[in-house]
Amino acid sequence: xxxxxxxxxxxxxxxxxxxxxxxxxxxxxxxxxxxxxxxxxxxxxxxxxxxxxxxxxxxxxxxx
Numbered sequence: 383x384x385x386x387x388x389x390x391x392x393x394x395x396x397x398x399x400x401x402x403x404x405x406x407x408x409x410x411x412x413x414x415x416x417x418x419x420x421x422x423x424x425x426x427x428x429x430x431x432x433x434x435x436x437x438x439x440x441x442x443x444x445x446x
Contacts (some may be wrong), residue, residue, distance in 0.1 A: 388423030395419075397431075412436050 396406040396413035406413055412434050419429045 386420075386422075388425065389416040389420050391419075391427075393417075393419045 393404075395402040395404055395417045396414040397403070397417065398406070398413050402417060415431055415433050417429065417431045419427065421427050
């Protein structure tokens with residue numbers, strides 16, 4: 383199944399302990415952030431970093 387046409391490269395990395403990693407081996411936890419990078423025909427390389435909700439909730443000062 384094609385999700386998006388024109389993608390020539392796609393990478394996903396996770397952020398932990400101050401480093402971007404290609405693998406995540408903690409089944410009982412989520413990383414603080416993920417980085418999505420893809421090369422799209424007509425647009426070039428696009429990179430997005432997403433903070434994951436659990437990390438944002440813990441770090442936003444809203445805890446009681």
